[in-house]
Amino acid sequence: MNTEPKETRAKKFGMVIDLDKCTGCGSCMVACSSENNVPVRKDESDKLLSATWIRVYRITNGKEFPDTEICYFPRPCMHCGGKNDDGHSPCVSVCPATATDYDHSTGIVSQIYTRCFGCRYCMAACPYHARYFNWWDPIWPAKIEESLSPDVSPRMRGVVEKCSFCFHRYQKAKDKAYIEERDVEEMEYQTACTQACPSGAITFGDLDNPDHAVYTLKQDKRAFRLLERLHTNPKVYYLSARSWVKRAGDNYVSSEEPTKGPGAYKLEGHGGH
């Protein structure tokens, strides 16, 4: 635990997603897209070409009826800190343009669209498929263009985009805090997906702050992180009481799977990219 005074101490924003509460409704995806001006295409059926900063995957335990179980898996950017949170995230370390960096004061991995030149190394490096490439300039239907958020700059053709943990909301919350000469409160900075989730499956806050809900939740015995064995040190934790879900989180290929037999799972994403 960090003992520096609250105001100056570095934050470590993160998310805890309770998979046992997630119904797979997709509200988070919709809220995220409208909050962050994520471009829409006329034909969104080809998931290789469409962008969704948070995507809900569906996994099953691979068993025959009536033992079939399904789990919905929302996947935002994991904002990996790298080993010991040194900022050595997979995407940050490969970017030749410094278009993405690790903010040690918030733990957020940024993406600067005007700096990105679209080499897509970061997309190849990201083990979570959290990054998306803009193959076209966005074309907004006339009415939607009027409802775009001025707090998030729209992307142009040829650059990569990804979840920012709604960082603009933190910027705005900080502005208010400056005026009132105090620190940002937990509930003042919440991501769009967190607030949109009807079952309250997503919790967001400072993982290092004992007063925040995520601090306790991440220590839950149901907690795990995606592909933890890669040591990417993600800041998104998942909760599930189901052992097959936890195992799926490490996504072993069948030949290297540590435990076989009952509980073997099958990954079955919605397309993915």
Place this chain on the structure above:
Amino acid sequence: MSLTGEKQTGREQTGSSGGPEEKGASGVVALFFIVGLAASLAIGWIVFPKLLYSKSEQPFDFSHVTHADAVGDCESCHFFREDGSYAGVPTLEQCIECHEEVQGESEAERVFVEEYVAEGREVPWKSYSRQPDCVFFSHAAHVKGAQMECAECHGDIGESESLKPYEENKLTGYSRDIWGSNISGMKENSWDRMKMEDCGACHKETMGSKGACFQCHK
């Protein structure tokens, strides 16, 4: 020593082989070079900047001095909203508080009241300091957090009697104040330029590092 001697001989040989015609030719080449260089410099430093920026006047003139005398300080018109955001250029709503009727005899005042106040039309001011869309600039962080003076970035605009013409970069659409009036990019005052390196330099000086990308970008 012998090496130098050989070189000198070599040079002498080249010189002696050329006649007066070649000397004249090299003079013409030198003249063309100098004229070309001067022309390129003139185009690059004088013609190009003139072509690059378009000049336009503000809708009508405005005196910061007169207003500062009347209202006291910058924050009376350029204020913070309750949510911490910055109002920037005042809207008609604030101006109307004093300017419901024509005050004084200036032409600008007449234009303002007749064409904008009477018709309820916002004044299409051209903002000298508007940053690109990808920039998140927090006035709260600088003015409230770091206790900076307005003039540190905006210069002496608060003491101006009239508004300067607005110059826009035809390629980028940004105000000239972002690049600065000096085309070579040299600056004397802290408010001469508002480019990323200027922000970065000040951040590095006062905070020890330029900060992460998301500190100023969105």
